[in-house]
Amino acid sequence: MKKAYSFLLVLIISQFVGCIDPLDLKTGKGTESLVVDGLITNEPGPYTVKLSLSEPYTAYAGNASSFVRRATVIISDDKGNSETLTEIKPGTYTTSGNNLQGQIGNTYTLTVKTREGQEYTSAPELLAPVPDITNLYPEVQEQKILNASGNEVSVYNVAVYVDTPDPAEQKNYYLWQWEGVHRVNTQPWNYCEKVRGKCIPMPKDCCETCWLTVFTNSINVKDDRLINGRQLKKHLVTQIPVTPRTFESKYYLEVKQLSVSETAYDYWSMLKTQLSSVGNVQDPPPAAIAGNMRNVNNPEDKPYGYFGASAVVKKVIFIRREELGINPGELIFPDDCRVLMNSTTEKPAFW
Template sequence: MRKIFLFALIALSGCIDPFVVEVPEGPQYLTIEGYVTTIERAHQIRITRGDTYGSVFEGLIRPVREATVVIRDNLGNVTFLQEDLDNRGSYLTPSNFKAEVGNSYTLQIQLNDGKVYTSLPEKVAAPTQMENVSYQSVEIPVEGEVNPESGVQFIVDINDPVEENNFYFWRNSEATYVLFTRPDLYFTPPPGRAPAPKDCCFVCWRDESAPGNQSIFIANDDNFNGLSTTIPAGFIPDNGLRFADTYRVDLSQISISQEAYRFLRLVKQQAEISGSVFDPPPARITGNMISLDDPDEVVLGYFMAGGETKQEIYIKNTELDFVQPIAIIPDDCRVVEGANEEPPLDWNP
């Protein structure tokens, strides 16, 4: 009887139709992010549109292509941005563009469907110099794990101007580091899967996009107006590769508007929600972008303009108190994305 019951149960289960969840079509918010500063370079504005959730999580963020993007200042100067064809949805100013202290800048966008969006004007504050930048190892205990996570934290010393209220925002640039691999441990791919040691190459220099910018580092001078102070200004996680030898990165300090600071503070608070009952409920954070065709349309993101200073930093393994065990890559280092056999021409640790 037991066998008959099991056979009947299996037969019935084979006849069950899959349950398809119908997810209602949701809003596809336009998101605009980027900033211009007083340092001359090609500044980037990123335009994307969020997709709705469905039974398959595909295309949740889509680049917005072929838009007309311009930046206007309060003096009537107009700068056209060009779309980066290798990174669709990213629009770049000319390489010689820089914002001027005291001027106000407005971002204007026209999509290929004719819809027009604009930012509120952002006035450029004078940059404040970083008197000194230091770094230190930071260990982060992980519940249930023997080995902690870790990384390198940046600390800046600044002399805050006394004349006005100041707001600060720190960002990392793209970075380069010495990459060690083990080509002598190389195996042929399946199905053969046999030892096939390579003679080259063990050491490369690898470029990577700005690490650590997932965290937001901001400050205002309410508690140190007109004084010298020391502030944590960045953190780069240790993935077992970055700090095996020498790591180079630029740290930028941007003087931003009070409105931009409030926006970043809200984003930071949302990002740090831990999931406890004491957390504030998540909320949609709107920035300074508006639609000229539909004032009720929700547009996400913020266009900032600010005064920037930056410092180049070389982080040396020998000066760190703690680093992760070196991650093993059993192959020629040149096959790793972003790796080069020769160091950059300006490499000078």
């Protein structure tokens, strides 16, 4: 039987606070390894680096021992600038936000010194420029599926695409991240709880209206090998399901387009392939994917994860319910809207 290990491995975009989705990989190793997750961009900080340890599959997923605490974490560039990050919670380290800022053309390195005396460093990462997003646009798409009764029904998604000009004078590698926000209206006054098979009314005083945030949930990368110097057209960024919950009124979507190095592109591409493959018991165990970190004194100790440097451009659109051409229906949810994931009653400034 394959021995599995799980670790948190996600690219943090500096402005996407909390945009974390756990990605489970089988590492095939019998010892704990350092897991690094960090990014510096040309946007204002703070920048975040997360440190943890890969865990055996028998470990409790929330085990606090998986966090690497009290490490010395330093981001430095090739111009002699550096900053030591502060641990703001177990395993999470950030810059001050008003000291070091990524600059296009500079090269950045991450150094980690653990309290056990191990020292790790990343390969230098060039912060390369990224072209603007020229167009960001939605397209409603219909899909036929079979429902629980075996009847064919239509479901709808909003596919969101980007167009961008690809510079001809260099190799370009792209990564996309996004953040969506939508409003919901629920019915807390209709809340009830089942008691001996009966739903006993227990109305709640709050809350009816919330805004929900949805974050990037997949790896989306592309190179310019086939389109070098031409327009990158109609690249799919995400698909938003058309449901009563997502389109109560309108959907706010912010898309970020990042430049990444060739090494980072290869890393994320391999990780995407491994995560998207559908395996069975006859498949060979997935191989561990090496990142760009190394142990200075022990080449056999190979950390997981990646420290990257990227330029960022972003574009925002609102997708309105009345523009869909279909009726998503009304949301029936007899409970406090705050029980929904990533919800808040505070109206966003952009709404």
